[in-house]
Amino acid sequence: MVGAGRFAPSPTGDFHLGNLRTAILAWSWARLTDRRFLIRMEDIDAQRSTDQAAQRQLEDLDRIGLDWDGPVLVQTTRAEAHRRALATLHERGLVFECYCTRKDIREAASAPHVPAGHYPGTCLHLNEDERQEKREQLAELGRAPALRFRAPRDQWTVVDELAGEYAGTVDHFVVQRADGVPAYNLAATVDDAFEGIDQVVRGDDLLAQSPGQAALLWALGAPEPTYVHVPLAVNSSGERLAKRDGAVTLAELTDEGWSVGDVVEWIGESLGVSRARCAADIAEALGIEGLRAMSRDPWVVVPPRGRRR
Numbered sequence: 001m002v003g004a005g006r007f008a009p010s011p012t013g014d015f016h017l018g019n020l021r022t023a024i025l026a027w028s029w030a031r032l033t034d035r036r037f038l039i040r041m042e043d044i045d046a047q048r049s050t051d052q053a054a055q056r057q058l059e060d061l062d063r064i065g066l067d068w069d070g071p072v073l074v075q076t077t078r079a080e081a082h083r084r085a086l087a088t089l090h091e092r093g094l095v096f097e098c099y100c101t102r103k104d105i106r107e108a109a110s111a112p113h114v115p116a117g118h119y120p121g122t123c124l125h126l127n128e129d130e131r132q133e134k135r136e137q138l139a140e141l142g143r144a145p146a147l148r149f150r151a152p153r154d155q156w157t158v159v160d161e162l163a164g165e166y167a168g169t170v171d172h173f174v175v176q177r178a179d180g181v182p183a184y185n186l187a188a189t190v191d192d193a194f195e196g197i198d199q200v201v202r203g204d205d206l207l208a209q210s211p212g213q214a215a216l217l218w219a220l221g222a223p224e225p226t227y228v229h230v231p232l233a234v235n236s237s238g239e240r241l242a243k244r245d246g247a248v249t250l251a252e253l254t255d256e257g258w259s260v261g262d263v264v265e266w267i268g269e270s271l272g273v274s275r276a277r278c279a280a281d282i283a284e285a286l287g288i289e290g291l292r293a294m295s296r297d298p299w300v301v302v303p304p305r306g307r308r309r
């Protein structure tokens, strides 16, 4: 059976060079390992996602030469499946209500035994009377509890093609936000399982989330994919590439006189490939060995002023 790789952007704005590079890498990994390649629009964050951004992102992917199999999966259409998964976790005793505010968590999380950024466990062991009392207190404030994953183990090891075996702490992360919206980790995991994704290529800012996602896949009875966490693009100060760094999107660069091929060539050069004009040129030049051997250092994007006009 052929598996599937995917690219799963959040449609919150135009892609910058780093996102385009990750997309090319995800596509190359899928195609060079005979997998289907799927696109999923992770639009569950309704406040930040727009249809226009989704459309522009797909156009950019098409312009740099990516193709994908079947229709784009739009995450908000999967609400029923996300609810069912939450119900399954509930039946299996793998979620618990959390009544904490951000401030509560910040204060409790500064305790020395809590790993940085992790949930301090405040609501993990409450009994039913305590829960009822907390629920009522929240209801008086017009708030509802969030749901968190009752992690089956502290540690989980995933296999990453670039990082090797990666063991990380499984946090009791939020699976349903207090406003009832499924959280990113839940939605992404449920949809990966639904789409038969067995290869997850994405930015390495998400490497630390992968043990938790793998544990959640296990909890839902779904197989674990292979991961490929690729380095991010940064500016010359080492910060993540962003709008303030000048012309960094395809639209901005073409406005400055670049052709799409020039932009792909630039991305190719960051991967040690010369004269690439479309994604397939990069995939072909790298081959699977080149993909495996890529540097894990961030791509430092230095604006090549006047290089191609």
Ligand code: GLU
Pocket: 007, 008, 009, 010, 042, 188, 201, 202, 203, 206
């Ligand atoms: N939607 C997430 C993002 O754009 C990526 C999720 C993933 O690839 O798992 O950061």
